[in-house]
Amino acid sequence: MERDLIIKIAYLIASVLFIVGIKMLGKTSTARRGNFISAVAMLIAILVTLLDRQVLSFTEIFVTILVGSVIGTVIAQRVEMTSMPEMVAIFNGFGGAASVLVATSEYWRMAHDAGYSMEMVVGVTIIISVIIGCVTLTGSLVAFGKLKGLINGRAIMFTGQHALNAILFLGALALSVLVVLEPNVELWMMGVLLISLLLGVLVVIPIGGADMPVVISLLNSYSGIAACATGFVLNNQVLIIAGALVGASGIILTQIMCKAMNRSLVNVLLGGFGQTSSGATAEGGEEIVVKEVGVEETAMLFDSASSVIIVPGYGMAVAQAQHIVRELSDMLERRGTSVKFAIHPVAGRMPGHMNVLLAEANVPYDKLIEMDQINDEFANTDIALIIGANDVVNPAARTNPGSPIYGMPVLNADKARTVIVCKRGMSAGYAGIENELFGYPNCLMLFGDAKSSMTKVVGELKELMPA
Amino acid sequence: MNAESLIVLLYVLVLASFVGFELISKVPPTLHTPLMSGSNAISGITIVGAIVAAGPEDMSVSKWLGIAALLLATLNVVGGYVVTDRMLQMFKKKKK
Numbered sequence: 001m002e003r004d005l006i007i008k009i010a011y012l013i014a015s016v017l018f019i020v021g022i023k024m025l026g027k028t029s030t031a032r033r034g035n036f037i038s039a040v041a042m043l044i045a046i047l048v049t050l051l052d053r054q055v056l057s058f059t060e061i062f063v064t065i066l067v068g069s070v071i072g073t074v075i076a077q078r079v080e081m082t083s084m085p086e087m088v089a090i091f092n093g094f095g096g097a098a099s100v101l102v103a104t105s106e107y108w109r110m111a112h113d114a115g116y117s118m119e120m121v122v123g124v125t126i127i128i129s130v131i132i133g134c135v136t137l138t139g140s141l142v143a144f145g146k147l148k149g150l151i152n153g154r155a156i157m158f159t160g161q162h163a164l165n166a167i168l169f170l171g172a173l174a175l176s177v178l179v180v181l182e183p184n185v186e187l188w189m190m191g192v193l194l195i196s197l198l199l200g201v202l203v204v205i206p207i208g209g210a211d212m213p214v215v216i217s218l219l220n221s222y223s224g225i226a227a228c229a230t231g232f233v234l235n236n237q238v239l240i241i242a243g244a245l246v247g248a249s250g251i252i253l254t255q256i257m258c259k260a261m262n263r264s265l266v267n268v269l270l271g272g273f274g275q276t277s278s279g280a281t282a283e284g285g286e287e288i289v290v291k292e293v294g295v296e297e298t299a300m301l302f303d304s305a306s307s308v309i310i311v312p313g314y315g316m317a318v319a320q321a322q323h324i325v326r327e328l329s330d331m332l333e334r335r336g337t338s339v340k341f342a343i344h345p346v347a348g349r350m351p352g353h354m355n356v357l358l359a360e361a362n363v364p365y366d367k368l369i370e371m372d373q374i375n376d377e378f379a380n381t382d383i384a385l386i387i388g389a390n391d392v393v394n395p396a397a398r399t400n401p402g403s404p405i406y407g408m409p410v411l412n413a414d415k416a417r418t419v420i421v422c423k424r425g426m427s428a429g430y431a432g433i434e435n436e437l438f439g440y441p442n443c444l445m446l447f448g449d450a451k452s453s454m455t456k457v458v459g460e461l462k463e464l465m466p467a
Numbered sequence: 468m469n470a471e472s473l474i475v476l477l478y479v480l481v482l483a484s485f486v487g488f489e490l491i492s493k494v495p496p497t498l499h500t501p502l503m504s505g506s507n508a509i510s511g512i513t514i515v516g517a518i519v520a521a522g523p524e525d526m527s528v529s530k531w532l533g534i535a536a537l538l539l540a541t542l543n544v545v546g547g548y549v550v551t552d553r554m555l556q557m558f559k560k561k562k563k
Contacts, residue, residue: 018509019486025505026494032555035505039548042512049515055522064521064534068541075542076549084550088504091547094539095510101536102516109520109529121473220503223510232476234516240476241483242512248487249506253499345496352499359557365497366560 003051010048011238017041018242022249028365045238081360082317085350089144089216092223096136099226103129103233104189111183122233123180129229130189131172131196136222138200143215146204147349153209162270165202168195207268210391213350214257214268221250253351260345262397262408288436290426293444295453298420299460301444302328305382307338309374311413312358314348315388315423319450322361325387328458329363341367342374342384342411344392375412384416388450390423394435405433419443422450501554508547514540 018041024034046065049055079087103126110118145151172195178188207215224246231239258265293301302308310329316322329339341363347354355368378384386393393413396403413419414437421438423445437443446453494502517540520533 015483019490022487022490022502022506022509025498025502026490028495028497028558028560031498031501031558032552035501035548035551035555038505038509042508042514042544042548045512045515046518049518052519052522054519057522057524060534061518061521061537064537065541068538069545072542072544072546073549076546076553079550081554084500084504084554087546087550088500088507091504091507091543092510094543095507095513098511098513098517098536098540098543101532101539102513102520105520105529105532105536106516108532109527112527112529217503220507220510223507227510227513228480230513230516232473234519235472235476236515237476237479239512239515240479242509244480244483245487245490246506246510248484249491249502252488252491253503256496256499343496350500351503352496352501355497356500356554356557359554359559362557362559364560365558368497370496 003053007048007051010044011236014041014045015238015241017044018238018245022245081357083148084353084356085212085216085348086144086147088350089140089147089219092216092219093137093140093144095223096133096140096219096226098133099223099230100130100133100137100193102230103133104193106233107179107183107189108186111186111189118180118183120180123176123183125229125232127176127179127192129226129233130192131176131199132222132229133226134193134196135200135203136219136226138197139204139215139222140200140219142201142204143212143219146209147212151205155208156205161202161206165199168199168202171195172199203269206270211261211263211268213346213348213353214254214261214263214265216350217250217253217257218265219250221247221254224248224250256345257351260409262405288426288434288439290438290445291443293420293446295446295456296460298444298446298453298457299464301383301418301420302332302337302457302461303464305332305337305418307381308332308383308385309340309342309378309381309413309416311342311344311384311386311389311393311411312347312354313344313387313389313392314353315390316450317348317354317357317388319388321387321450321454322357322363324451324454324458326358326361326363328454328461329367331458331461339367340369340374340377342371342378342413343368344371344389344411345409347389347392371409371411378412378415381416382418384413384419385422386413386419387422387454390435391433393437394433395440396433396436400436403433413437414440414443417442420446422446422448422453424449497558501551501558504547504554505551508544508551511540511544511547514544 021034021038024030146153175191224243228243395414397405397408397410517536521537
């Protein structure tokens with residue numbers, strides 16, 4: 001009894017530390033310590049669980065933890081910051097898979113006790129854990145594949161898709177009832193597992209690449225909910241509390257992402273965005289006439305500017321141009337030009353991705369300004385430099401009700417006195433939509449690779465303003 | 468599990484969710500990626516269940532499932548915390 005009590009108290013301490021850790025994660029100054037505290041909470045939870053009466057053989061446990069820790073550390077140390085979304089996606093999948101495996105293991109143990117009849121509550125929680133965990137696993141794998149380019153990033157749609165999903169879901173529910181009624185027939189459980197795994201694939205394939213930030217956030221939430229359900233299976237409060245925190249976090253981030261794209265969650269999940277829209281833009285008909293600008297002229301414009309706002313997009317990170325952009329910003333600052341970075345909520349491939357990419361390039365975080373705070377400043381700014389971003393500065397979102405992105409909150413970069421767009425070519429953005437900003441009279445196009453263009457601009461500027 | 472302990476667990480769930488919503492809606496966008504990878508690591512709390520499932524002495528199917536769960540949960544936990552720490556140490560204020 002005493003041992004059980006120690007375990008329970010330690011779990012309580014761990015739960016409190018998780019909450020404190022997340023609270024501290026919400027402030028830049030304390031975030032790193034917050035993450036550490038949450039890791040300590042996890043360590044406490046792991047250590048006291050080893051005291052559990054059911055844990056009798058330790059060798060396999062230690063070996064497995066050691067192997068997992070080594071692999072996890074190596075992956076975490078090596079991953080590129082541009083690849084963070086993939087990493088979070090695959091780790092979500094692992095979390096979901098772990099929940100399914102624990103629930104299935106518990107089911108297996110119980111079902112093999114002779115004459116066992118499953119309690120309704122236990123059965124239902126096992127099923128919830130299995131279904132959500134499986135969907136998280138395969139859904140995350142598909143998201144990983146799309147982000148990495150292993151699978152075509154476009155939305156994959158076919159007729160009857162939603163009907164098929166509905167039928168499969170009902171099938172999984174029917175089998176679930178059988179699992180509870182006849183827990184010793186493993187076939188039913190296998191059926192639930194298989195159908196849920198298939199469902200995970202089917203719900204993510206119709207979602208286009210541009211919507212991946214929403215999907216990752218949602219899967220993050222699912223991995224928490226799966227842990228939560230496993231907590232009900234094992235009657236363990238720390239799993240429920242930690243799972244609920246993660247579930248809430250994922251849901252909030254999902255809402256923020258949906259709002260930033262002016263889409264409803266249902267609309268994202270039904271999928272197909274980015275395919276249908278290509279037809280809508282063709283109706284515009286008018287060819288956009290753009291004005292090109294060279295690197296020398298760009299440097300001269302920067303030389304005479306007194307305020308600059310840089311709008312970075314994922315294209316900048318792909319071109320690995322963030323370091324040279326930071327150099328440009330430092331250089332302008334040294335001569336008294338005000339430089340700010342305007343960050344759209346969906347810049348990058350996951351919530352807050354752009355902030356991490358710029359932090360990696362040593363841009364101080366207080367220079368990164370959120371959309372709502374900076375949007376009014378564009379009108380008083382000499383130059384808006386748009387680098388690797390496209391849809392998030394498309395004025396059609398404000399002005400053209402016919403545009404597929406109409407209503408989406410965008411950065412008002414077009415209001416700046418001069419807009420310089422650094423871009424590889426005239427191709428459309430990730431959402432597959434033309435950008436009418438490029439045809440505006442105050443807009444100049446600097447064609448070429450972001451990194452080499454910016455390097456040249458910085459070189460020219462050095463000549464214009466020595467020391 | 469009796470109805471009473473189920474109700475207790477539901478209380479825990481509901482209250483924890485409220486705490487979660489309160490805390491996380493205040494997190495600024497700058498920290499959204501570390502928040503996500505940090506909470507991702509927390510979702511590896513299933514590791515606790517995995518240890519128990521991998522605990523028995525006899526090599527049953529149930530135990531093997533537990534070991535597999537333990538491996539994935541460890542990856543999730545360790546990788547998640549390490550990468551979050553790596554990101555957060557890059558966040559710097561302007562020096563001066």
